[in-house]
Amino acid sequence: MAIETPPRAVIGTPYRPLRRGVKNAILGGVCGGLAIRLGVNERTVRIIFSLLALVSGVGLLLYMLLWLTLPRASEAQSIAHRLLGRRRELHRVLFGLILVVAFIIVLDRLGIPSLGIYTWPFLLSLAGVIGVWRGATPDEHRHLEELVRSAPLIRIPTSPSKKNLLFRVLLGTVLVLFGLRTLSRLHGYWGGTTPVLFGTIILILGVLILLAPWWLATLNELSGERRARVRVEERANVAAHLHDSVLQTLTLIERAAGDEGAVVRLARNQERELRQWLFDPEHVVTDDEAGTYSSQLHTLEGEIENDYGVKVELVIVGDCAANPDVLALVAAGREAAINAARWSGATLVSIFAEVETNAVSLFVRDRGQGFDVDAIPHDRQGIALSIRQRMARHGGTTSLKSTIGVGTEVQLSLPRTP
Amino acid sequence: MTPTGQPRVFLVDDHELIRTGIRSELTGSVDIVGEADEVDVAIEMIIERTPDVVLLDVHMPGGGGLTVLRAVSEKCPDVRFLALSVSDASEDVISVIRAGARGYVTKNISGPDLLDAIYRVAAGDAVFSPRLAGFVLDAFSLEGRNLEPGDVDPDLDLLTPRERQVLRLIARGYSYRDIGTELAISTKTVESHVSSVLRKLQLSNRHQLSHWASERHLY
Numbered sequence: 001m002a003i004e005t006p007p008r009a010v011i012g013t014p015y016r017p018l019r020r021g022v023k024n025a026i027l028g029g030v031c032g033g034l035a036i037r038l039g040v041n042e043r044t045v046r047i048i049f050s051l052l053a054l055v056s057g058v059g060l061l062l063y064m065l066l067w068l069t070l071p072r073a074s075e076a077q078s079i080a081h082r083l084l085g086r087r088r089e090l091h092r093v094l095f096g097l098i099l100v101v102a103f104i105i106v107l108d109r110l111g112i113p114s115l116g117i118y119t120w121p122f123l124l125s126l127a128g129v130i131g132v133w134r135g136a137t138p139d140e141h142r143h144l145e146e147l148v149r150s151a152p153l154i155r156i157p158t159s160p161s162k163k164n165l166l167f168r169v170l171l172g173t174v175l176v177l178f179g180l181r182t183l184s185r186l187h188g189y190w191g192g193t194t195p196v197l198f199g200t201i202i203l204i205l206g207v208l209i210l211l212a213p214w215w216l217a218t219l220n221e222l223s224g225e226r227r228a229r230v231r232v233e234e235r236a237n238v239a240a241h242l243h244d245s246v247l248q249t250l251t252l253i254e255r256a257a258g259d260e261g262a263v264v265r266l267a268r269n270q271e272r273e274l275r276q277w278l279f280d281p282e283h284v285v286t287d288d289e290a291g292t293y294s295s296q297l298h299t300l301e302g303e304i305e306n307d308y309g310v311k312v313e314l315v316i317v318g319d320c321a322a323n324p325d326v327l328a329l330v331a332a333g334r335e336a337a338i339n340a341a342r343w344s345g346a347t348l349v350s351i352f353a354e355v356e357t358n359a360v361s362l363f364v365r366d367r368g369q370g371f372d373v374d375a376i377p378h379d380r381q382g383i384a385l386s387i388r389q390r391m392a393r394h395g396g397t398t399s400l401k402s403t404i405g406v407g408t409e410v411q412l413s414l415p416r417t418p
Numbered sequence: 419m420t421p422t423g424q425p426r427v428f429l430v431d432d433h434e435l436i437r438t439g440i441r442s443e444l445t446g447s448v449d450i451v452g453e454a455d456e457v458d459v460a461i462e463m464i465i466e467r468t469p470d471v472v473l474l475d476v477h478m479p480g481g482g483g484l485t486v487l488r489a490v491s492e493k494c495p496d497v498r499f500l501a502l503s504v505s506d507a508s509e510d511v512i513s514v515i516r517a518g519a520r521g522y523v524t525k526n527i528s529g530p531d532l533l534d535a536i537y538r539v540a541a542g543d544a545v546f547s548p549r550l551a552g553f554v555l556d557a558f559s560l561e562g563r564n565l566e567p568g569d570v571d572p573d574l575d576l577l578t579p580r581e582r583q584v585l586r587l588i589a590r591g592y593s594y595r596d597i598g599t600e601l602a603i604s605t606k607t608v609e610s611h612v613s614s615v616l617r618k619l620q621l622s623n624r625h626q627l628s629h630w631a632s633e634r635h636l637y
Contacts, residue, residue, distance in 0.1 A: 275504075311526070315552035315589045318559065350548060350591025354555070365591045409590070 019073040020066075025143065028067035028132065057121030064128030072140060079135035089134045097127035122200075148216070168209060175206030245273055261309050268305050293360065294319045296330045297353055300337065304349065308341035311348045318355030320416070328394045329362055329414050332387045336364040336410035339384075344368025344408060360414045367407040373400060387412075425540035428469040429453035430460045430486060431502070432478045436525065440473065443529035448536060457482070461489045468494055470540045474519065476503040476510050487517045500539045508553045512627060516620050521545025543609045544616035551588035554619060557627055574622040577615065584611045 021032025024042060031049055035042035052059025068080040083089050100123050136144065179202035249270040256262040276298070294316045301314045320326065333351065340349045346368035353362050384400060387410065391398045396414040427448045431437050432455045441450060451469050454460035457478060464472055464486070472490070476483040483501060490497055499519040503510060504526075511522050520539045523532065524547060535545040546554070558577050577585070580601075587597045594612075598605045619627070 313548055313591060315548045317552050317555045317589070348591075352548070352552070352586070352590040354586070354589075363590045367591070406596070 018070060020070045022073045027147070028063070028140075029072065030063055030066045030070065033070060033073065034066075057125075060125045061121040064125045064132075068128055068131055068135075072137070074139070075137055079132055082137075083131055083135040086135075092134055093127060093131045096130040097123075100126050145219075148212075168213070172206050172210030175202050175209065177206075179203030179206055241277065245277075246270060265306060265309050268311065269302070272302060272305065291322055292319050293322055293326050293330070293353065293355060296322050296327065297333075297351065300330060300334050301351065303334070304337045304341055308338065310341045310346070312337070313348060313350045314353075315351070316353045320355045320360060325394045325396070325414055326360060328390055329360060329396060329412055332390045332396075332398070332412055333362045333364055333410075335387050335390075336412070339410075340364060340366035340368065340408060344370070346407065356416070358416055360416050362412040363409060364412075365407060365409040370402045370404040370407050372404060373402050424449045425470040425536060426451045426467075427536060428460075428464055428467065428472045430464075430472060430478070430483065431455065431475040433475075436475070440532070443532065444536070447533050457485050460486050464490050464497060465493050468497060470498065471536050472497055472499050473502050473536070474499050474514075476501050476514055483514060484517050487514065487519060491518050498539050498542070500535060500545060508556075511550055511553055512557070512619070515550070515616070516627070518620070520616065522550045523547045524549065538609075542613075544612045546585070546588050546612055546615075548589045548591055551585040554615060555582070555585050555589065557624065558618075558622075574618050575624050577618065581611050581615050584608060585615060588612075 018037045019033050020029035021036060021042075022029060024032035024035075026032075026046075031045040032042050035045045038045075049059045049063055052062065068083075069078050071078040071081075083093060104123060133144070179199045181199075249266050253263050253266050256266065297314060297316060301312045304310065304312050322330070333353075337349055337351060340346065344366040346366040348367070350365045351363070352365075354360075388398045391412055391414070394414060396412060399411045400408070401411070402408040425448050427444065427450050429437050429440060429450065430453070431440070434455070437453055437455070441453070444450060448471075451467050452463050454463050472486075474483045474486060478486075487499055490499075499514075499521075501511075501514040501519040501522040502525055503514075503522065504524065515522060520542075521535060521544055523535050523545060527535070527547075538545050554577075558575075583601065584597055587600060592600065594605050594608045597608045601608075
């Protein structure tokens with residue numbers, strides 16, 4: 001593992017919060033993080049922790065405690081914080097702790113000596129390991145799994161040959177037996193606690209070597225299966241959507257091949273819908289809600305394109321809730337757009353909507369034939385009037401600009417109290 | 419430019435149909451010096467032929483248009499890019515512009531408008547579609563953004579009222595000429611406002627812009 005030397009802290013460097021290291025982590029990154037915070041070499045910190053662990057087990061306990069309570073440099077919450085927030089995980093960890101205590105008591109009853117002064121630090125650390133495993137983020141999990149996997153003999157054999165298996169079973173069994181024997185030697189040559197600790201470690205190593213491959217394989221299979229299931233569901237969703245929309249439209253286009261207008265309409269409709277599904281999923285308009293200004297406008301865009309066969313270019317800046325005033329604004333805009341689609345002769349209608357702190361505005365423009373505003377034909381005056389009246393009723397303003405040969409723009413504005 | 423004054427154009431798009439459509443719309447009005455449907459081939463050919471304008475599809479397999487943009491800009495800074503896309507996703511648009519494209523138009527643009535856009539880009543101007551103008555107004559809006567007074571560089575992070583006006587008119591569907599008439603300024607002045615907005619868009623570190631850009635691994 002590549003270990004980067006952390007930058008040394010010098011006086012005047014900005015305050016660095018105490019975090020567990022990510023890049024310079026071997027186990028949990030506690031030593032790396034401490035080294036960065038204190039501005040010392042991380043190897044020094046590691047050696048101090050190892051010595052503390054050997055002397056009385058306190059180093060081990062301290063390490064676990066920091067692992068649980070310090071957030072990782074790339075994360076916001078510590079493992080303990082996450083565990084406390086999840087009742088079920090907390091229960092599991094406590095359950096694990098009780099199991100470990102029970103195991104030690106049973107060993108004691110059977111006449112196998114306990115670990116002496118190492119007992120409690122060791123015990124609590126084991127519970128801590130369970131806690132870390134349950135509460136780690138997926139990112140840290142990956143790091144830990146990598147660690148376990150890269151350990152010699154424990155990793156899943158790439159080619160599970162018989163020879164390999166035999167070697168593993170033999171070595172595992174020998175270690176387990178040797179560990180048990182060391183443990184059972186109550187007053188060994190070295191006396192006291194050292195052989196007990198030694199024995200326990202060898203025992204655990206033996207069990208790991210015997211069982212790790214199966215355990216890891218199961219773990220892998222489970223997560224692989226879950227991933228596959230998610231993929232299948234996702235695929236089914238996409239397939240369902242494509243079938244409901246795109247495939248249907250294609251069939252309709254085939255049937256309407258003779259009618260150019262209908263084909264264009266269908267294609268535009270499908271394009272708009274697919275575009276929204278792909279790029280703007282939050283704005284998918286459902287029929288039963290007034291929603292927001294922008295969702296109303298998206299509906300309007302669809303209606304105009306569908307019913308009048310023109311292309312609508314809709315640009316929206318900002319958004320707000322669709323209150324009755326805003327709905328009236330959209331309704332007025334709809335009439336303006338219908339006017340443009342019907343009479344201007346242009347194939348494109350531009351709609352620009354903007355929500356500012358003190359105003360909501362809507363511009364509907366076409367680059368069609370235009371007309372003389374002062375000499376509006378009777379049938380169009382009605383519509384222009386209805387737009388004006390509608391806006392006036394809601395305290396808004398209307399202004400109409402048209403030049404023959406250039407186009408027409410209807411400008412609608414509504415005051416807004418933020 | 420060719421001796422007749424037509425810009426030399428290169429097409430990059432992985433869809434044969436789109437390339438054919440564009441080619442048939444542009445033939446006669448510009449000099450199409452080549453086309454490519456893959457990122458690697460595109461980079462090599464553009465550097466070899468140094469066209470005036472590259473019409474660049476934003477979404478392509480193998481790294482997309484951004485890769486082409488960056489690789490070519492490094493070697494030939496004089497080649498100008500006009501991004502062409504079916505996507506309306508704001509982060510895509512902002513990313514290509516920030517990577518150095520002089521303009522962005524959607525693929526359903528009409529033939530004459532596309533031609534107009536190519537000539538503008540060839541002349542060193544910026545081309546904003548109504549949608550892009552909308553995005554910029556949104557990204558540079560004064561309210562509701564994480565703006566701290568000390569962080570704002572007024573030269574880069576704020577639009578002038580005039581630039582705002584011009585962008586609004588683009589979003590409303592006005593051509594540069596219409597905007598000039600509307601604001602009683604020359605088309606050249608409109609162009610210089612748009613170019614200035616483009617510069618701000620490329621250089622500003624406004625939270626939202628850099629966020630969009632970093633999501634696309636521009637830094």
